[in-house]
Amino acid sequence: MSTISAQLVKELRERSGAGMMECKKALVENNGDIEVAMEWLRKSGLAKADKKAGRVAAEGRIVAAQANGNAVLVEVNCETDFVTKNPDFVKFSDSVAEIALKSGAEDAEALKAAAYPGGGTVEEASKTLIATIGENIQVRRMARVANDGVIASYLHGGRIGVLVALKGGSEELAKGVAMHVAAMNPQFVRAEDVPADFLTKEKEIALSQMSDKEKNKPADILEKIVSGKVAKIISEVTLLGQPYVLDTNVTVADALKKEGADVVSVVRLAVGEGIEKVEEDFAAEVMKQAGLA
Secondary structure, eight states, X not given: XXXXXXXXXXXXXXXXXXXXXXXXXXXXXXXXXXXXXXXXXXXXXXXXXXXXXXXXXXXXXXXXXXXXXXXXXEEEEESSGGGGGOHHHHHHHHHHHHHHXXXXXXXXXXXXXXXXXXXXXXXXXXXXXXXXXXXXXXXXXXXXXXXXXXXXXXXXXXXXXXXXXXXXXXXHHHHHHHHHHHHHOOSBSSGGGSOHXXXXXXXXXXXXXXXXXXXXXXXXXXXXXXXXXXXXXHHHHBTTTSEETTEEEEEHHHHHHXXXXXXXEEEEEETTTXXXXXXXXXXXXXXXXXXXX
């Protein structure tokens, strides 16, 4: 077939989401048969997707879903901040959060194997999206919280997500604690959660920072000074010990006690945690988006 109509290219583009030139090439290669061209694009796209799967994807979105005493957070990564606002990427990541909630998946690997609406798995849908968008897309992490009591989720700018489950208390309190966790990122929930090696290291640091005069004090007094310094550190790194961001006159523990509540579980995910990102300048990012890099 020597000529391919613009209408046919337009139709294939709308159905596949691929670029205009790719659609035209697919139709030319397959004699204008749109169904065969669709399959050709899909195979071509998945091959490209496999090549892009090794590229660093440190941007993305944290998405949440919640229902019937269950809540999930999912991190879906891409390569650039531009793509986080792409409607197809937003739709995909929102869908993945709902699938995570309803499928019962407990981790990212199980989630990627779960069924995706319209056929195939979440992993296959991500590869199709890679072919459409042109960036590596990865469902990287997920977390699930179940609770008979209150669960609150909080998303900050799509980059930080928090789940907080309480025994007792109100949804408003749980939401406030979730906002606190997003802002302050405590390392531990309560003092008893702090590992012994962490305390040993902090005691060593406290001693090293003391003057010779302080070190020469009687052992019992020295122990009290060191213990005081370590206790202050513990309050700084534990959720319950920190001043509550919504009322800094009280600690989080005080705010919970006021409503007769206790923390059951806390989960916090932030986009790109632990990923070594290659810094790129703005021009390089634009070139990548334009398919020129």
